Amino acid sequence: MMDCCYIKEVVKGFFSLCTGMRVTMGNVFTRPATIQWPRKAAPLPDRFRGHIMMLANDKTGFPKCIACTSCARNCPSRCITVTGKKPEGAKKKVADRFELDFTKCSLCGLCVEICPVGALDFSRDYAMASYTRNDFAAMDLLQGLGSPFKDA
Amino acid sequence: MNRPIQPTYTLDKVGEENFALNLGPQHPGTHGVLRVVLHMDGEYILQADPVLGYGHRMQEKIAENMTYPQALPYVCRMDYLGALSYNLAWVLAVEKLCQFEVPERAEAIRVIATELNRISSHLLWWGAFLLDLGGFTPFLQALTDREQILDLLEEITGSRLTYCYFRFGGLPSDVDEEWLTRVLAFIKEFRDRLPRYHDLVTGNVIFHHRSKDVGVILPFDAAGYGLSGPILRGSGIEFDVRKHEPYSGYDRYDFEVPVDQNGDCLGRYNVRMAEIEQSLRIIEQAIGSIPDGPVRSKVPKLIKAPAGEVAMAVETPRGQLVIYIVSDGSKKPYRVKYRVPSFANLSIFAKMARGQLLADALAILGSLDMVIPEVDR
Ligand code: SF4
Ligand code: SF4
Numbered sequence: 021m022m023d024c025c026y027i028k029e030v031v032k033g034f035f036s037l038c039t040g041m042r043v044t045m046g047n048v049f050t051r052p053a054t055i056q057w058p059r060k061a062a063p064l065p066d067r068f069r070g071h072i073m074m075l076a077n078d079k080t081g082f083p084k085c086i087a088c089t090s091c092a093r094n095c096p097s098r099c100i101t102v103t104g105k106k107p108e109g110a111k112k113k114v115a116d117r118f119e120l121d122f123t124k125c126s127l128c129g130l131c132v133e134i135c136p137v138g139a140l141d142f143s144r145d146y147a148m149a150s151y152t153r154n155d156f157a158a159m160d161l162l163q164g165l166g167s168p169f170k171d172a
Numbered sequence: 173m174n175r176p177i178q179p180t181y182t183l184d185k186v187g188e189e190n191f192a193l194n195l196g197p198q199h200p201g202t203h204g205v206l207r208v209v210l211h212m213d214g215e216y217i218l219q220a221d222p223v224l225g226y227g228h229r230m231q232e233k234i235a236e237n238m239t240y241p242q243a244l245p246y247v248c249r250m251d252y253l254g255a256l257s258y259n260l261a262w263v264l265a266v267e268k269l270c271q272f273e274v275p276e277r278a279e280a281i282r283v284i285a286t287e288l289n290r291i292s293s294h295l296l297w298w299g300a301f302l303l304d305l306g307g308f309t310p311f312l313q314a315l316t317d318r319e320q321i322l323d324l325l326e327e328i329t330g331s332r333l334t335y336c337y338f339r340f341g342g343l344p345s346d347v348d349e350e351w352l353t354r355v356l357a358f359i360k361e362f363r364d365r366l367p368r369y370h371d372l373v374t375g376n377v378i379f380h381h382r383s384k385d386v387g388v389i390l391p392f393d394a395a396g397y398g399l400s401g402p403i404l405r406g407s408g409i410e411f412d413v414r415k416h417e418p419y420s421g422y423d424r425y426d427f428e429v430p431v432d433q434n435g436d437c438l439g440r441y442n443v444r445m446a447e448i449e450q451s452l453r454i455i456e457q458a459i460g461s462i463p464d465g466p467v468r469s470k471v472p473k474l475i476k477a478p479a480g481e482v483a484m485a486v487e488t489p490r491g492q493l494v495i496y497i498v499s500d501g502s503k504k505p506y507r508v509k510y511r512v513p514s515f516a517n518l519s520i521f522a523k524m525a526r527g528q529l530l531a532d533a534l535a536i537l538g539s540l541d542m543v544i545p546e547v548d549r
Contacts, residue, residue: 033377033378036376036377037377037378039371039372039375039376040373040375040376042371043309043313043368043371043372044309044372046368053316053319065323065326065327065330066327067326067345068326068330069330069331094239094241094242096238096242096243096245126245126246126249127331128244128336129330129336130242130244130245142330
């Protein structure tokens, strides 16, 4: 009686293993689901949230930011430092310093949402690596943009 | 924290040595950074002491020092696998407190996104649980499908894990028809793939031996320890916040609350697998009946909640989450309390592990589906 049960178990077990192995073997013949980065990159969606970046004013090439500091005040991690000055003859201020402490940023996007002039956006830069954290402690977001204060 | 190193409880086993074994904080068999001090007698566990606090970030205190919108990204970082449920709970609690309206389309999209998140969480649990039991194939199998959900969610939320997509009064942005069709396509494809999961694991004899009658929780204990979610339902108690205190329009959808009477690891496994299917059903109905219209109602930019208190319960993939807010009328909450499911669910582990084999304790821990940052928060 015992033996009969035992043999039944073994046969049942063998079949259940075969069912499982069939799934495993089936996978051998499918295409790999991985993408070999960095030779190929997965497509980034439009709403990808990278680190924030400053947009330039189309006409002047200066940063769009009017230094209202509402992003700095609303940032939960308090990682934005922004100051601005009025260029000569202009009505509104323009940022002369905009630093992001990326080591603290949680990529939440509140600053992008809150900005009254739409000066901030997410970058599509994700392959960021460095040997020192100082590289990210004060990222200058105005880099590469024009500035009305440069020659002064 | 001072904890007794000497076991306070012994099984009467003659001629064998007792010793303490540290499981974690970085043991692959524990999830996250949970540390369990196990007092062992050979292969048997005399007593298990979970040591918590490695991931403690003072989430409640942080929220009390933030304005309501600022606290939003923090809440989502408690449970990294079910972030949208947390997101939803915070948003709903504040909406309830301030009596903001939410457009119906936003509610439907919230349900779709949260249920997708629930499936992805259950899939990762499925893989990790079987990894604990020693099977590697299931893990990769689950991640392949989870990847598609992450891609779908990334497209609308912009991130892959700690989503922060819901806002007070609705959503920051609408989803397009094309995304909805792709969700439907995913559901169809995933339904085709689900039988494979059952072929691979559910019918497997080794799996049955490892999980059947292991770690039984009686309904009395389950209720007494305040367990919730699939663990409670795996012990035969039918309770689901989505059904019993519907929020976000869950009462509009037709779905079942899967229950298993056995209360063992297999029971909890069956409940979660059935839940995946129910979630698929909910998403299908939500997409089928999604109304047109705006996705965000008018809410003030500076949110000052009226003085008062509010409690909001939400069913996360792990169980019942309650967010309790006391407001004194300013723009920051006066007191915030999170009642997280994993913390209550972990509380029964010490009782269950007693007298079990070490390998079985790992199976039990896996079947509880812990997220440790949520326990510590
Ligand atoms: S994304 Fe969030 S954390 Fe980062 S700078 Fe903007 S507001 Fe601050
Ligand atoms: S909210 Fe916009 S305009 Fe105001 S300081 Fe920030 S980036 Fe500049």
